[in-house]
Amino acid sequence: MPKLSIDGREVSVRDGTTVIQAAEKLGIFVPRYCYHPGLSIAGNCRICLVEVEKFPKLQIACNTPVTEGMVVHTNNEKAEGGRRVVLEFLLANHPLDCPVCDQSGECDLQNFYLNFGLYDPRFREQKVKKHKAVALGPHVMLDQERCILCSRCVRFTDEITKTGEFGIFNRGDHAELGIYPGSELNNRYSANVVDICPVGALTERDFRFKARVWYLSSAPTVCNGCAQGCNMDLHYVLDRPHLNDGARVVRVKPRYNPDVNQWWLCDEGRYGFGWIDRARLVKVLSRDGEVAAAWEQALAAIAGALKGGRIGVIASAQLTNEELFLIREIFWRALGAQVSASVPVKPGSCDDFLIQADKNPNTFGATLLGLAGPDAPTAAQIVDEALAGDLDVLWVMDHDLVELFGEEKVRGLSEKVGLFVFSGTNENATVPLAHWVLPSAAYVEKDGTFVNFKGRVQRIGRAFPPLQDSREDWRILLELAGKLGLPLDWQSPEKIFLALAKAAPPFEGLSYEAIGAQGVRVAVAP
Amino acid sequence: MAVRVVRRHELTFWEKIYIPQILCGLKITFTHFFRNLFLHTAHLVGRFKNVPASVTIQYPEELRPLMSRFRSRHRLTLREDHTPRCVGCMLCETVCPAKCITIVPAEHPDPNIEKYPIRFDIDLGVCVYCGYCVEVCPEDAIRMDTGILDVAAYSREAMRLDIHELMDPGLRKPVSRCNLKFPHKCGLNGGEMKGSWDAPRP
Numbered sequence: 001m002p003k004l005s006i007d008g009r010e011v012s013v014r015d016g017t018t019v020i021q022a023a024e025k026l027g028i029f030v031p032r033y034c035y036h037p038g039l040s041i042a043g044n045c046r047i048c049l050v051e052v053e054k055f056p057k058l059q060i061a062c063n064t065p066v067t068e069g070m071v072v073h074t075n076n077e078k079a080e081g082g083r084r085v086v087l088e089f090l091l092a093n094h095p096l097d098c099p100v101c102d103q104s105g106e107c108d109l110q111n112f113y114l115n116f117g118l119y120d121p122r123f124r125e126q127k128v129k130k131h132k133a134v135a136l137g138p139h140v141m142l143d144q145e146r147c148i149l150c151s152r153c154v155r156f157t158d159e160i161t162k163t164g165e166f167g168i169f170n171r172g173d174h175a176e177l178g179i180y181p182g183s184e185l186n187n188r189y190s191a192n193v194v195d196i197c198p199v200g201a202l203t204e205r206d207f208r209f210k211a212r213v214w215y216l217s218s219a220p221t222v223c224n225g226c227a228q229g230c231n232m233d234l235h236y237v238l239d240r241p242h243l244n245d246g247a248r249v250v251r252v253k254p255r256y257n258p259d260v261n262q263w264w265l266c267d268e269g270r271y272g273f274g275w276i277d278r279a280r281l282v283k284v285l286s287r288d289g290e291v292a293a294a295w296e297q298a299l300a301a302i303a304g305a306l307k308g309g310r311i312g313v314i315a316s317a318q319l320t321n322e323e324l325f326l327i328r329e330i331f332w333r334a335l336g337a338q339v340s341a342s343v344p345v346k347p348g349s350c351d352d353f354l355i356q357a358d359k360n361p362n363t364f365g366a367t368l369l370g371l372a373g374p375d376a377p378t379a380a381q382i383v384d385e386a387l388a389g390d391l392d393v394l395w396v397m398d399h400d401l402v403e404l405f406g407e408e409k410v411r412g413l414s415e416k417v418g419l420f421v422f423s424g425t426n427e428n429a430t431v432p433l434a435h436w437v438l439p440s441a442a443y444v445e446k447d448g449t450f451v452n453f454k455g456r457v458q459r460i461g462r463a464f465p466p467l468q469d470s471r472e473d474w475r476i477l478l479e480l481a482g483k484l485g486l487p488l489d490w491q492s493p494e495k496i497f498l499a500l501a502k503a504a505p506p507f508e509g510l511s512y513e514a515i516g517a518q519g520v521r522v523a524v525a526p
Numbered sequence: 527m528a529v530r531v532v533r534r535h536e537l538t539f540w541e542k543i544y545i546p547q548i549l550c551g552l553k554i555t556f557t558h559f560f561r562n563l564f565l566h567t568a569h570l571v572g573r574f575k576n577v578p579a580s581v582t583i584q585y586p587e588e589l590r591p592l593m594s595r596f597r598s599r600h601r602l603t604l605r606e607d608h609t610p611r612c613v614g615c616m617l618c619e620t621v622c623p624a625k626c627i628t629i630v631p632a633e634h635p636d637p638n639i640e641k642y643p644i645r646f647d648i649d650l651g652v653c654v655y656c657g658y659c660v661e662v663c664p665e666d667a668i669r670m671d672t673g674i675l676d677v678a679a680y681s682r683e684a685m686r687l688d689i690h691e692l693m694d695p696g697l698r699k700p701v702s703r704c705n706l707k708f709p710h711k712c713g714l715n716g717g718e719m720k721g722s723w724d725a726p727r728p
């Protein structure tokens with residue numbers, strides 16, 4: 001355990017630690033372009049220069065291992081002077097694209113120039129011209145002039161995805177980033193190179209010109225694309241509807257979580273947010289065709305039919321634990337309904353890194369609450385019972401039954417069952433066949449928790465309010481409970497979760513505070 | 527807060543009897559009237575040229591000269607091929623304190639020009655004429671030098687300038703036809719895209 005001093009503060013770290021990591025431990029930020037904690041050390045950008053006493057020259061913090069008694073200065077005159085000169089070299093051939101560059105506003109060249117650059121440019125020569133706006137693959141756009149050759153993307157495709165598309169070609173100031181001839185940057189994690197690119201050389205094609213980054217608000221959430229539950233930040237714009245055709249969610253960025261996704265996110269999850277603003281259900285519809293009905297009317301009618309009826313509920317593993325708990329309490333415990341969240345899964349692709357075959361974010365949560373798994377009935381059983389005329393009420397949440405069981409069967413359901421309720425976020429083929437359609441909020445419009453396939457409870461958080469008339473599922477269920485005269489008087493997902501933690505042993509002792517930003521493991525191993 | 531009592535000015539006897547004050551006012555009016563009548567007539571026959579008479583500008587036939595830095599209605603400056611110089615960086619939209627600028631950028635076919643606005647609206651009913659948009663523009667693409675002051679319309683909608691009126695300050699509402707050759711969204715075609723880069727440009 002070598003002990004060293006950085007900017008006058010003592011810290012002891014493990015053997016083999018580098019100066020930049022030791023500084024990080026003290027909360028001291030050393031500027032970096034090529035260094036990334038998830039990648040190997042290249043040490044080629046030279047911006048992380050620090051002064052180490054008794055060394056004749058400035059050292060790069062990312063590749064200098066600590067030694068006993070080392071004295072490091074990260075921001076004195078000498079270190080900053082060195083960094084200023086390095087920055088001047090990096091910017092020598094950098095084009096003046098900032099106004100039209102999508103990275104502008106979150107660019108480390110801009111940030112560091114304003115932090116310690118602020119020199120008067122001395123470069124009077126012609127800048128080297130390279131290729132601009134080169135589409136490398138379905139998601140990534142390359143601008144070779146903006147590249148500072150830090151090689152983060154090269155190392156990412158070499159070490160993380162092991163696909164090796166990127167290379168740095170030519171020499172001197174003609175060195176340029178590119179992909180090997182004949183290849184395409186189309187691996188399943190390709191857009192991560194955009195996140196790790198410290199400048200505007202690699203930008204997202206999907207986000208291209210949609211908004212300036214300073215228009216974006218950010219909310220922490222969890223991906224609902226598969227059972228992995230990668231942590232991410234949702235970037236959205238609410239006050240400029242002319243951008244992005246009025247869609248609120250503009251892009252998604254991974255959020256660091258050492259136990260789930262580290263720094264990465266797959267492309268499937270990253271570009272899977274379109275449904276939040278497209279083809280949404282926003283009005284309550286009643287069975288007499290496309291008549292928009294009021295919530296009050298709909299819930300009263302449904303509650304009337306629920307009393308004393310034989311009920312089947314096909315819940316969804318897209319719902320939060322809180323909502324599944326309410327479904328269990330209301331339909332299963334109080335009304336004695338058949339409830340299932342195990343629905344025939346469409347075959348999904350998977351790999352050994354982040355992508356899971358189960359495309360639902362909360363299958364494990366549903367299993368813990370007894371709504372899925374070996375003991376619970378399956379959706380197919382409930383549909384068969386309904387077709388046999390054994391059910392008076394069928395409530396389907398989110399699922400497109402037409403896709404799962406075929407249109408003929410669902411048409412039969414619509415005729416056989418006394419009341420066929422659909423609640424969900426988006427239009428699908430089942431919606432026109434339902435007797436009541438209740439629009440529910442997308443998962444980013446409500447608070448709650450998911451349990452990923454490893455049993456980690458993670459909070460999804462609420463980014464913005466539900467669209468138009470749609471309501472959060474937990475609110476719909478609580479109002480229905482009120483109409484049925486059930487004594488459930490929780491007011492928020494947080495209160496529901498506390499009750500859930502009391503009622504379900506795997507969640508014992510948990511609360512939103514305990515879950516925090518990074519989630520915790522539930523008591524049971526999967 | 528301390529209350530300060532302000533006493534009203536009490537009228538004197540001389541003011542209260544009214545007629546003398548009227549006569550005082552009329553004296554000022556008639557002084558100007560006869561002075562200007564005399565001086566304008568004298569100027570006509572070439573006398574007293576060095577004594578100025580008061581001047582009335584016959585607006586709107588006659589316009590007052592404007593200072594060169596005066597901020598009048600906006601315009602978008604053009605490239606040689608009659609497309610806007612604007613690169614759609616949205617800095618003006620960002621800096622606008624009244625939030626009256628609406629820009630939608632898109633990809634430009636020329637790789638040397640990264641992007642350009644397919645929609646550029648300024649709502650003059652909201653604009654405060656601060657000139658920040660001109661100040662912030664890195665391309666000198668927007669200016670407030672048209673000299674147009676009489677911005678008036680019968681509806682709020684008509685106060686909204688779209689890319690046609692901004693590119694050609696001579697145009698006045700209603701703009702009758704869409705003559706821009708590059709793809710853009712404007713009020714004339716219901717916000718739908720019109721124009722094409724393939725069409726021959728003027």
